[in-house]
Amino acid sequence: MRISTVTMFEQSTASMNRQQSDLMKVSQQIASGRRVVNPSDDPQAASRAVGVDQAKAVTEQYSDARISARNSLSQSESILNSVSDAVTSAKTLLIQASSDTLSDxxxxxxxxxxxxxxxxxxxxxxxxxxxxxxLFGGYKDNAPPFVKDAEGNVQYQGDSNTREQRVDASRLLPVNDNGETIFKSVPSGAGYVAEAKREDGSLNEGNVTFGGPQIRDVGDANYGEDFRVTFTSDNEFNIETFDGTDWNAVQTDVYTGDQDGSAQQVSYAGVTLTLQGAPVAGDSILASQAGSDQREPDLFRTMEEAIRVLENPADTATKKADLRNTLNTAMRDLDNSLDNVLTVRASAGARLNELDVIDAVGSNRMLNYEQTLSDLVDLDYAEAISEYSLRQVGMQAAQKAFVDIKGLSLFNYM
Incomplete structure (x- = not known):
């Protein structure tokens, strides 16, 4: 078989080009630090690397979301700490105001x-x-959640939702609590609170004061039921319960708490009220489970009532009774409010701890992704340098062979 000079030149050129291409490929790998520079280098590894890159990007987004969530929760927790301090200060002032030695x-x-x-x-x-x-308006976060109405009473204008943020693929975390949860709620298990007011909401006209309510028997069949003591005369009262529509008398008793300064204990549903003073027909003492529909909790209303009674001179027996009863009610309300704020604050702290745990899991996940990505596309430098040296030798051999073949001629031997 005859091999033409053109064929020899073409084969030599192809060999040198192939060796040069292999050398350039290894050079690119060393320069980039990656084994897979182009998808064609390893299609399967390149495809898997794209998926790992996407998972890594999603994990980084969740990490950024956790930073935002942590900032919101930290700020809320700090404010709740200040609120609890304010409630404690208010309770201290009311205890001080309860002293009989103080003047108007x-x-x-x-x-x-x-x-x-x-x-x-x-x-x-x-x-x-x-x-x-x-922070505390729920999803209505573009306007103040608490505003004063025309009468100066604070009203909640936010919604009852809690803003949430996805901090991981499987976790939607509440990052703020709404104002109702903080300022218009009580913790579960809060006891009874009493309030001295007539059925129409006006102040009692007599000077009956109450002590308690004290829980005597949680096993009573009616325990947990709201009731009120309504005076039908100066020496008789009804114990009434609410049926969802109206109040109905379930018990009638004689009242002796205004005789000789003695006190009378009135019990119902395992709860006891201690009453003392002279009533007027229509006066009423409500004993309700904290947070019930009959007397919804409201920290601002509690403060407003306390300020009202302290600003007005207690110069009559009726006003002195109102002072004592209102401060008694306000202090119980403040105790419940403080417990509630501390409960919400503990919940915020627990969510901050949860973010730390999720962060740790996310960091481990990122390390796994980095390792997987490195295994798929990163370069083994020792192997690559050896390959580079080998390709250099191959390239030099191809060049030397071409030079030798190019110089061959029969005329050199004639």
Whole structure:
């Protein structure tokens, strides 16, 4: 078989090009630090690497979301700490105001200080985050959640939802609590609270004061049921319960708490009220489970009632009874509010701890992705350098062979 000179040149050129291509490929790998520079280098590894890259990007997004969630929860937790301090300060002031040695001027001074605590609470309830969104308005975060109406009473204008953020593929985490949960709720298991008011909501006209309510028997068949003591005369009262539509008398008794300064204990549903003083027909003492429909919890209303009674002189027996009863009710409400705020704060702290756990899991996941990606596309430098040296030798051999073949001629031997 005859091999033409053109064929020899073409084969030599092809060999050199192939060796040069292999050398360039290894050079690119060393320069980039990657074994798979182009998808054609290893189609299967390149395909798997794309999937790992996407999973890695999603994990990084969740990591950024956790940073945002942690900032919101940390800010909320800090504000809740301030609210609990304010409630404690208010309770301290009410205990001080309960002293019989104080004059009307002294109580008015305490009311002025209590107003400052009240305004502080209102400011904290309307706190915003770094983006100007209100923290405690639920999803209605573009306006203050707590506003004063025309009568000066604070009303909640937010919604009952809780803003949530996805911090991991399987976890949608609440990052803020709404204002109702914090300022208009009580913890589960809160006891009874009593309030002295007539059926129409006006103040009692007599001077009956109450002590308690004290829980005597949680095993009573009616325990947990709201009831009220309504005076039908100065020496008789009814115990009434609410059937969902109206109040109905379930028991009638004689009242002796206004005789000789003695006190009378009234019991129902395993709960006891201690009553003392002279009533007027229509006066009423409501004993309701904290957080029930008959008396919905409201921290701001509690503060407003306490400020009202401290600002007005207690110069009559009726006003003195109102002072004692209102402070008694307010202190119980503040105890329940403090427990509730601390419960919400503990929940925020638990969510912060959960974020730490999710962060740790996310970090481990990122390490696994990095290792998998490295196994798929990263370069083994020792192997690549050896390959590079081998390709250099191959390239030099191809060049030397071409030079030798190019110089062959029969005329050199003639």
């Amino acid at each position: 001027v002294d109580r008015e001074s305490i009311a002025s200080e209590l107003k400052g605590v009240y305004e502080t609470m209102l400011g904290q309830a309307n706190a915003t985050d770094g983006n100007g969104r209100y």
